[in-house]
Amino acid sequence: xxxxxxxxxxxxxxxxxxxxxxxxxxxxxxxxxxxxxxxxxxxxxxxxxxxxxxxxxxxxxxxxxxxxxxxxxxxxxxxxxxxxxxxxxxxxxxxxxxxxxxxxxxxxxxxxxxxxxxxxxxxxxxxxxxxxxxxxxxxxxxxxxxxxxxxxxxxxxxxxxxxxxxxxxxxxxxxxxxxxxxxxxxxxxxxxxxxxxxxxxxxxxxxxxxxxxxxxxxxxxxxxxxxxxxxxxxxxxxxxxxxxxxxxxxxxxxxxxxxxxxxxxxxxxxxxxxxxxxxxxxxxxxxxxxxxxxxxxxxxxxxxxxxxxxx
Amino acid sequence: xxxxxxxxxxxxxxxxxxxxxxxxxxxxxxxxxxxxxxxxxxxxxxxxxxxxxxxxxxxxxxxxxxxxxxxxxxxxxxxxxxxxxxxxxxxxxxxxxxxxxxxxxxxxxxxxxxxxxxxxxxxxxxxxxxxxxxxxxxxxxxxxxxxxxxxxxxxxxxxxxxxxxxxxxxxxxxxxxxxxxxxxxxxxxxxxxxxxxxxxxxxxxxxxxxxxxxxxxxxxxxxxxxxxxxxxxxxxxxxxxxxxxxxxxxxxxxxxxxxxxxxxxxxxxxxxxxxxxxxxxxxxxxxxxxxxxxxxxxxxxxxxxxxxxxxxxxxxxxxxxxxxxxxxxxxxxxxxxxxxxxxxxxxxxxxxxx
Amino acid sequence: xxxxxxxxxxxxxxxxxxxxxxxxxxxxxxxxxxxxxxxxxxxxxxxxxxxxxxxxxxxxxxxxxxxxxxxxxxxxxxxxxxxxxxxxxxxxxxxxxxxxxxxxxxxxxxxxxxxxxxxxxxxxxxxxxxxxxxxxxxxxxxxxxxxxxxxxxxxxxxxxxxxxxxxxxxxxxxxxxxxxxxxxxxxxxxxxxxxxxxxxxxxxxxxxxxxxxxxxxxxxxxxxxxxxxxxxxxxxxxxxxxxxxxxxxxxxxxxxxxxxxxxxxxxxxxxxxxxxxxxxxxxxx
Numbered sequence: 001x002x003x004x005x006x007x008x009x010x011x012x013x014x015x016x017x018x019x020x021x022x023x024x025x026x027x028x029x030x031x032x033x034x035x036x037x038x039x040x041x042x043x044x045x046x047x048x049x050x051x052x053x054x055x056x057x058x059x060x061x062x063x064x065x066x067x068x069x070x071x072x073x074x075x076x077x078x079x080x081x082x083x084x085x086x087x088x089x090x091x092x093x094x095x096x097x098x099x100x101x102x103x104x105x106x107x108x109x110x111x112x113x114x115x116x117x118x119x120x121x122x123x124x125x126x127x128x129x130x131x132x133x134x135x136x137x138x139x140x141x142x143x144x145x146x147x148x149x150x151x152x153x154x155x156x157x158x159x160x161x162x163x164x165x166x167x168x169x170x171x172x173x174x175x176x177x178x179x180x181x182x183x184x185x186x187x188x189x190x191x192x193x194x195x196x197x198x199x200x201x202x203x204x205x206x207x208x209x210x211x212x213x214x215x216x217x218x219x220x221x222x223x224x225x226x227x228x229x230x231x232x233x234x235x236x237x238x239x240x241x242x243x244x245x246x247x248x249x250x251x252x253x254x255x256x257x258x259x260x261x262x263x264x265x266x267x268x269x270x271x272x273x274x275x276x277x278x279x280x281x282x283x284x285x286x287x288x289x290x291x292x293x294x295x296x297x298x299x300x301x302x303x304x305x306x307x308x309x310x311x
Numbered sequence: 312x313x314x315x316x317x318x319x320x321x322x323x324x325x326x327x328x329x330x331x332x333x334x335x336x337x338x339x340x341x342x343x344x345x346x347x348x349x350x351x352x353x354x355x356x357x358x359x360x361x362x363x364x365x366x367x368x369x370x371x372x373x374x375x376x377x378x379x380x381x382x383x384x385x386x387x388x389x390x391x392x393x394x395x396x397x398x399x400x401x402x403x404x405x406x407x408x409x410x411x412x413x414x415x416x417x418x419x420x421x422x423x424x425x426x427x428x429x430x431x432x433x434x435x436x437x438x439x440x441x442x443x444x445x446x447x448x449x450x451x452x453x454x455x456x457x458x459x460x461x462x463x464x465x466x467x468x469x470x471x472x473x474x475x476x477x478x479x480x481x482x483x484x485x486x487x488x489x490x491x492x493x494x495x496x497x498x499x500x501x502x503x504x505x506x507x508x509x510x511x512x513x514x515x516x517x518x519x520x521x522x523x524x525x526x527x528x529x530x531x532x533x534x535x536x537x538x539x540x541x542x543x544x545x546x547x548x549x550x551x552x553x554x555x556x557x558x559x560x561x562x563x564x565x566x567x568x569x570x571x572x573x574x575x576x577x578x579x580x581x582x583x584x585x586x587x588x589x590x591x592x593x594x595x596x597x598x599x600x601x602x603x604x605x606x607x608x609x610x611x612x613x614x615x616x617x618x619x620x621x622x623x624x625x626x627x628x629x630x631x632x633x634x635x636x637x638x639x640x641x642x643x644x645x646x647x648x649x650x651x652x653x654x655x656x657x658x659x660x661x662x663x664x665x
Numbered sequence: 666x667x668x669x670x671x672x673x674x675x676x677x678x679x680x681x682x683x684x685x686x687x688x689x690x691x692x693x694x695x696x697x698x699x700x701x702x703x704x705x706x707x708x709x710x711x712x713x714x715x716x717x718x719x720x721x722x723x724x725x726x727x728x729x730x731x732x733x734x735x736x737x738x739x740x741x742x743x744x745x746x747x748x749x750x751x752x753x754x755x756x757x758x759x760x761x762x763x764x765x766x767x768x769x770x771x772x773x774x775x776x777x778x779x780x781x782x783x784x785x786x787x788x789x790x791x792x793x794x795x796x797x798x799x800x801x802x803x804x805x806x807x808x809x810x811x812x813x814x815x816x817x818x819x820x821x822x823x824x825x826x827x828x829x830x831x832x833x834x835x836x837x838x839x840x841x842x843x844x845x846x847x848x849x850x851x852x853x854x855x856x857x858x859x860x861x862x863x864x865x866x867x868x869x870x871x872x873x874x875x876x877x878x879x880x881x882x883x884x885x886x887x888x889x890x891x892x893x894x895x896x897x898x899x900x901x902x903x904x905x906x907x908x909x910x911x912x913x914x915x916x917x918x919x920x921x922x923x924x925x926x927x928x929x930x931x932x933x934x935x936x937x938x939x940x941x942x943x944x945x946x947x948x949x950x
Contacts, residue, residue: 152346156606158357160624160627237471245609249609271488272488279477282473282474282480285473286473
């Protein structure tokens with residue numbers, strides 16, 4: 001096959017360094033991989049849209065004090081249930097609070113939940129999975145049985161029951177969600193650990209005297225990271241929706257915290273005439289979920305194309 | 312797989328050997344059993360270990376001292392945790408989930424009353440999801456990159472990014488409150504109460520069987536919105552998975568072979584590519600159904616649909632621990648059971664897995 | 666031989682749109698096929714497989730075919746409508762692929778796939794098609810056809826799979842067969858058997874054959890005419906018996922790379938590729 005533009009002149013400078021055919025050292029090779037990945041990512045409009053939304057979420061959350069006049073907690077009963085206007089862009093709720101402010105500050109709550117779940121789920125999943133995959137034998141069997149059992153559980157229902165036992169609250173909701181979410185990551189980590197375990201470079205490392213622990217952290221974990229990150233991003237939407245669902249039922253974040261699910265619930269009584277109280281937070285959830293899903297899809301296309309059939 | 316040119320011997324063609332098959336069944340039974348056990352263990356922890364006073368959680372704080380003490384005895388709270396678990400497990404296996412504070416009836420009876428409503432919703436939604444979702448997915452895969460593909464993908468994206476309880480509320484707002492096209496929450500209007508004896512518990516079937524067409528129409532009107540919400544959910548997932556599977560298949564060599572044979576494109580897509588996907592879709596539909604059982608919790612709350620989801624949430628608000636646990640176990644068991652069943656079906660049907 | 670050729674191709678181009686630009690897999694080749702055996706030999710990427718697929722208009726998705734002429738038995742293949750194409754594929758021009766592990770449908774029995782090939786182009790009942798398929802299995806020298814009929818592709822060996830592929834593609838009795846690397850995925854011992862079978866069937870049915878392969882020896886011994894392809898173009902065309910008299914440096918290079926039992930024991934020469942060979946060549950070479 002013949003490329004029509006095979007005779008273009010090589011690029012210069014930083015770009016040349018990133019695109020050259022023979023990297024001089026490991027650092028350059030890794031940087032090249034990242035750059036090529038970034039190019040592929042950039043060429044994918046879906047992924048870019050997702051990145052845009054998620055980045056937007058981060059920016060909004062970080063700049064919340066700048067974007068709003070207050071934290072959305074100030075009640076003003078004389079001003080309740082007002083429709084969107086120039087003064088209150090999204091209107092006011094049943095306690096006279098500015099909904100726009102609550103939406104903006106609610107982004108922080110959403111990020112907080114996502115963050116907490118992630119830092120619980122990733123280490124547990126990695127730990128269980130790499131130990132199982134690397135040790136093999138009965139350790140593997142037992143750990144995987146446990147993982148499979150948790151994998152088969154209905155997330156929302158168990159989270160419900162969990163919170164009902166512990167009492168409502170944001171942290172309890174996070175724990176409940178985490179407990180039902182960690183299994184796929186253990187599976188992923190285990191799969192990577194298995195492939196790596198049989199590779200020759202692990203054998204080489206062992207011959208050089210590396211301890212098991214070092215092998216696990218130095219070699220196995222980095223290999224898993226990309227598929228775990230993809231999976232986590234794809235799961236984010238589900239986590240956000242579950243958290244919103246719990247909030248809606250009054251089991252997650254508690255008022256006066258401006259969590260979007262809670263806002264939808266409180267607006268329910270006024271749905272017919274003051275539709276904006278419930279409707280607008282829902283759009284926020286929808287957009288953010290879509291963003292994470294798009295980003296996850298894009299990341300998967302770039303980092304992990306062979307898993308395309310896993311949805 | 313034989314490696315010689317001779318005809319393979321008995322045992323590798325057609326049905327696998329008896330020992331292998333029996334072994335697989337035992338393997339499944341074991342996994343199923345262990346998962347049920349695991350579920351019971353988790354619910355045990357939730358119901359008996361986590362609460363500071365499990366007996367109080369069950370009888371409520373308005374119960375008398377005697378009732379409270381009797382409950383403590385019944386639960387075996389003075390005994391070792393393993394014994395408590397055994398007590399819990401034994402009664403659950405007998406179908407005894409205790410008494411509900413709210414309804415003052417055995418939880419099991421409550422569940423029997425409410426479950427069919429949820430099944431009705433989930434089944435209807437899944438049927439729509441399959442009938443619409445699969446063709447959508449196939450179409451999107453075949454016309455990859457074109458407009459219909461993008462439409463299907465966006466549709467699907469919204470379907471699993473949208474908070475379903477919110478969508479239900481918006482739908483009620485638009486179709487019930489503003490446009491007045493459809494009746495509101497609940498399963499049927501209250502003046503139809505008691506007209507038809509519950510036979511299956513599924514109102515659409517019961518009223519049709521009894522010839523009560525007014526009720527049938529009313530019930531149909533009520534079920535459209537909640538079923539549509541769940542159907543949208545189910546559709547999005549099924550279409551997405553179908554598209555993904557079909558894309559994988561359409562790249563395979565045997566699809567080229569089918570075209571070389573001179574098959575019209577439609578036969579290539581459905582007779583060859585889709586045939587390889589059918590099997591995988593069993594699992595997908597199973598997962599979707601199970602997911603709907605779960606998602607019903609929120610939808611039923613929004614539409615005041617008297618199913619098990621509403622039962623669980625109401626019990627939750629009333630701090631009725633027995634009811635919550637009982638409902639969770641039943642839904643959990645169905646969820647797990649359906650997933651396992653799909654898995655088994657998959658292996659039976661796929662010739663490669665034998 | 667004043668008989669009209671079965672296939673006539675003039676200035677065939679196959680181009681693919683990729684994110685990195687247009688890739689030209691086949692660049693303006695001409696050839697004809699009569700009731701003879703034509704071998705197309707070349708390395709990976711030479712465009713030989715794409716030529717075969719283009720004839721049946723089965724170039725994959727983002728590819729496009731253009732030619733001054735591409736005719737089969739007077740029918741314009743380039744502009745033929747779907748119905749005509751469906752009537753030609755399998756029925757008058759057939760193609761066998763490289764690896765039966767992938768080129769047979771994994772969830773259908775091999776017998777039913779053969780029977781299907783029959784029923785596409787002949788109205789026949791299911792049982793008649795089944796009988797025909799059994800006869801075909803017999804014709805490709807498979808013992809116990811009743812047992813094999815019910816097997817799935819993953820249950821048969823490579824050699825048997827290729828025989829099944831041959832049976833499936835020859836059952837409608839086509840006039841031309843394109844064989845795309847038919848033995849490359851097989852063990853050496855099995856290759857001989859499948860080739861002998863192919864030889865027999867082609868001879869018996871008087872078919873034209875286009876054999877696409879990277880194996881120069883195979884093509885030399887099996888075919889009457891040979892086309893050597895490189896970079897999407899034809900470097901040289903000659904009769905198989907004249908192969909050792911090849912002129913073009915690329916062909917000579919290929920010949921020199923072949924190990925010979927009676928040759929010297931020195932290291933084989935490395936094939937040197939002259940970039941000039943990638944330049945567009947005008948007219949016939």
